[in-house]
Amino acid sequence: MRKLLVVIASLVLLAGCAEEPSNQPSSSGGGGAGDKDPCAAKSLPTVAKKTLTVATDKPAFPPWFQGSPKAWSGYEGEVASEVAKRLELPIEWVVEPFNKAYAPGPKDWDFDINQVTITEERDRAIDFSDSYYDNSQGVLGLKETPVAEAKSISDLKDHQFGAQVGTTSLAFINSTIQPSAEVKVFDTTNDAVSALKNSQIDALVTDVPTTVYLRDLVVKNSLVIGQYAPTEQFGMVFEEDNPLVQCVNEALDEMSSDGTLEKLEQKFLQDYLQIPTLE
Amino acid sequence: MGLPPGAEPVPSSSSGSRGRGSRMFGGRGILISSASTIVFFALIALVVALAPGSSLVAERFFDPYHLNRSLFGTVTTPSVVGAFVLNIKMFLIAEVFILILALVVAIVRGIPGPVFFPFRAVAVGYTDLFRGVPLILVLYMIGFGLPGLGLKYFSSQSEVTYGVLALVLVYSAYVAEVYRAGIDSVHESQTAAARSLGLSRWQAMRFVVLPQAIRRVIPPLLNDFIGLQKDTALISVLGPIEAARAANIYAAEQFNYGSFVIAAFLFIIVTIPLARFTDRLIERDQRRRRAGAAL
Numbered sequence: 001m002r003k004l005l006v007v008i009a010s011l012v013l014l015a016g017c018a019e020e021p022s023n024q025p026s027s028s029g030g031g032g033a034g035d036k037d038p039c040a041a042k043s044l045p046t047v048a049k050k051t052l053t054v055a056t057d058k059p060a061f062p063p064w065f066q067g068s069p070k071a072w073s074g075y076e077g078e079v080a081s082e083v084a085k086r087l088e089l090p091i092e093w094v095v096e097p098f099n100k101a102y103a104p105g106p107k108d109w110d111f112d113i114n115q116v117t118i119t120e121e122r123d124r125a126i127d128f129s130d131s132y133y134d135n136s137q138g139v140l141g142l143k144e145t146p147v148a149e150a151k152s153i154s155d156l157k158d159h160q161f162g163a164q165v166g167t168t169s170l171a172f173i174n175s176t177i178q179p180s181a182e183v184k185v186f187d188t189t190n191d192a193v194s195a196l197k198n199s200q201i202d203a204l205v206t207d208v209p210t211t212v213y214l215r216d217l218v219v220k221n222s223l224v225i226g227q228y229a230p231t232e233q234f235g236m237v238f239e240e241d242n243p244l245v246q247c248v249n250e251a252l253d254e255m256s257s258d259g260t261l262e263k264l265e266q267k268f269l270q271d272y273l274q275i276p277t278l279e
Numbered sequence: 280m281g282l283p284p285g286a287e288p289v290p291s292s293s294s295g296s297r298g299r300g301s302r303m304f305g306g307r308g309i310l311i312s313s314a315s316t317i318v319f320f321a322l323i324a325l326v327v328a329l330a331p332g333s334s335l336v337a338e339r340f341f342d343p344y345h346l347n348r349s350l351f352g353t354v355t356t357p358s359v360v361g362a363f364v365l366n367i368k369m370f371l372i373a374e375v376f377i378l379i380l381a382l383v384v385a386i387v388r389g390i391p392g393p394v395f396f397p398f399r400a401v402a403v404g405y406t407d408l409f410r411g412v413p414l415i416l417v418l419y420m421i422g423f424g425l426p427g428l429g430l431k432y433f434s435s436q437s438e439v440t441y442g443v444l445a446l447v448l449v450y451s452a453y454v455a456e457v458y459r460a461g462i463d464s465v466h467e468s469q470t471a472a473a474r475s476l477g478l479s480r481w482q483a484m485r486f487v488v489l490p491q492a493i494r495r496v497i498p499p500l501l502n503d504f505i506g507l508q509k510d511t512a513l514i515s516v517l518g519p520i521e522a523a524r525a526a527n528i529y530a531a532e533q534f535n536y537g538s539f540v541i542a543a544f545l546f547i548i549v550t551i552p553l554a555r556f557t558d559r560l561i562e563r564d565q566r567r568r569r570a571g572a573a574l
Binding site for chain 1: 332335336338340355424434517524527528530533536
């Protein structure tokens with residue numbers, strides 16, 4: 001019996017020990033907030049010292065990400081780099097699958113930027129930065145197929161839709177288009193594109209910049225049937241209660257008021273603004 | 280009284296399939312085994328409860344609100360239990376085809392004679408190929424490859440059909456080997472005796488060898504079907520919404536993994552009865568063999 005008690009006691013101790021290190025980052029973060037300027041580069045509570053570690057999924061798509069994974073360009077790539085510049089920190093990119101970005105427990109990155117739409121439900125599990133892009137949904141189909149004639153949301157109802165799992169495009173199909181056939185859901189946009197090329201689906205819904213990218217560079221003979229007015233906003237994902245959010249928000253705020261965000265949008269996303277709107 | 284491991288209950292419970300304490304070590308045994316069970320699980324619970332992130336994990340995985348909502352679905356997310364019906368359907372349909380195709384492959388592989396060499400070679404090649412390639416790759420090749428070919432009939436099937444086809448191809452290769460092991464385990468003298476009684480080679484196989492062989496391999500067959508039941512989840516890569524996919528959709532929309540717990544639970548309530556059934560068959564088989572040895 002005594003042996004058993006010892007075992008229990010040591011397990012309790014072990015569990016107790018495990019608690020401490022994980023508390024450390026948040027307590028040091030709290031200390032940083034007490035300083036005069038919590039967003040000065042020296043006192044920023046980043047995961048890696050004096051570096052802003054930013055995560056995104058793999059594969060990352062243009063126009064959101066272009067160039068080398070070590071130093072991403074593209075709209076999101078440059079927004080993140082600009083944030084890092086304004087926080088006076090060098091940026092380091094890491095890969096994080098979307099489904100893991102909201103797992104409980106400490107992260108090995110400061111924020112994740114991956115076309116994540118801000119919603120109230122998601123906000124309960126993680127923290128979002130302010131929006132850096134207003135997104136609308138785009139519908140991609142093949143030329144000379146019945147779906148290409150669609151002019152309104154109600155014209156789309158009777159077609160077979162596809163979307164990538166985890167996207168708000170999927171939620172958009174189910175809640176706004178409400179198609180008669182069950183949506184087909186794929187792991188990646190690439191798989192959904194294969195299905196479209198094979199005519200296993202009639203139309204694919206993604207965010208508009210991706211739709212246009214797919215039309216121009218990926219799917220031959222395709223067209224953008226239309227877009228649905230922007231109802232969503234993209235935000236960066238932070239671990240819950242990460243004090244860094246305020247500093248990033250300050251940077252985003254500056255970037256919005258001095259026109260940097262708009263400039264980046266024009267640089268990377270301007271082709272995507274002249275698309276018919278679906279009623 | 281020292282309860283720690285190494286005491287009586289451990290070996291007896293690990294001898295497994297029967298696990299009925301009462302018969303095996305009497306009243307005192309029950310007491311010890313239940314006490315050690317309670318302590319064992321209490322310890323696990325304690326460690327989990329004291330882990331630094333336990334409240335976070337509880338909220339992210341076991342929040343009753345999310346468990347309930349994912350089970351029945353929302354406007355934008357499919358119901359996990361509704362999607363699970365598709366898993367069951369795919370499982371049942373695939374199982375029938377696997378049992379037939381695998382038996383054919385196993386028998387073809389055993390046909391003697393030089394004339395039948397090409398058939399044997401095809402059977403061997405088939406099992407080698409489909410046991411060696413991961414199911415998910417077969418799924419991709421069939422699910423996206425066949426429709427891409429643009430053939431008249433073969434390219435216009437539903438994704439569920441392609442998925443079931445891939446399951447049948449891969450699992451038949453495994454199950455064919457299980458059958459073959461069973462056939463090989465029947466002593467040659469059985470065939471010789473049957474042949475000497477005037478049965479043809481085929482009749483000897485059909486009436487003498489196979490009945491014994493199949494009875495022997497029922498437990499491993501059921502084992503493979505438990506695997507099959509779980510692997511129906513992989514079909515989701517082709518687009519159909521089955522339970523794991525429905526759970527994934529919910530998780531991604533709500534940023535909560537409770538839906539995965541629900542899906543896991545659904546799979547378990549189907550596979551556990553299958554597993555117990557397998558245990559009982561093994562036990563029965565052992566009893567029978569022991570009885571045979573006593574003669």
